[in-house]
Amino acid sequence: MNTKILNFHPFKEVYAEEFNRAPKGFEEITQEEFAKSKFFYYSHIASEYKQITENFDGTPIGTGNIAIPIKLFWFFDGTGVGISNNWMEWTVKFFRFGCCHKYEEYSKEIAVKRNLPYSGGRCMHNMVCTKCGHIYQYDSSD
Ligand SMILES: [Zn+2]
Numbered sequence: 079m080n081t082k083i084l085n086f087h088p089f090k091e092v093y094a095e096e097f098n099r100a101p102k103g104f105e106e107i108t109q110e111e112f113a114k115s116k117f118f119y120y121s122h123i124a125s126e127y128k129q130i131t132e133n134f135d136g137t138p139i140g141t142g143n144i145a146i147p148i149k150l151f152w153f154f155d156g157t158g159v160g161i162s163n164n165w166m167e168w169t170v171k172f173f174r175f176g177c178c179h180k181y182e183e184y185s186k187e188i189a190v191k192r193n194l195p196y197s198g199g200r201c202m203h204n205m206v207c208t209k210c211g212h213i214y215q216y217d218s219s220d
Pocket residue numbers: 177178179180207208209210211212
């Protein structure tokens with residue numbers, strides 16, 4: 079199980095403990111969107127199998143009681159993608175979930191003022207998502 083990620087921000091805002099419930103922001107994407115997704119250039123930090131019948135808020139998803147069997151792949155930033163197969167038709171559908179981050183770079187002054195982590199250095203970038211508050215720090219010299 080993925081109980082470890084429950085206490086790790088921002089997953090607690092996105093992760094649904096119920097087996098049949100989708101993570102927050104769950105939506106189908108096209109094959110092209112999946113091809114451009116993080117799946118191909120980041121390592122996932124967790125994966126899980128679910129049979130989804132409900133949205134994150136508990137409302138029914140799709141039609142009838144047909145569950146979406148899906149393998150979810152979680153990334154470091156609380157987002158992820160899912161791959162669902164239809165074993166009757168031998169087809170595959172793709173999904174995404176989590177925040178559509180909108181990052182904004184912040185200065186040391188802002189970090190102090192808002193109690194945000196800050197890493198100094200000429201090539202360090204300190205970013206915060208204006209929608210969910212996820213912090214993303216990276217070194218652009220690599
Ligand atoms: Zn975000």
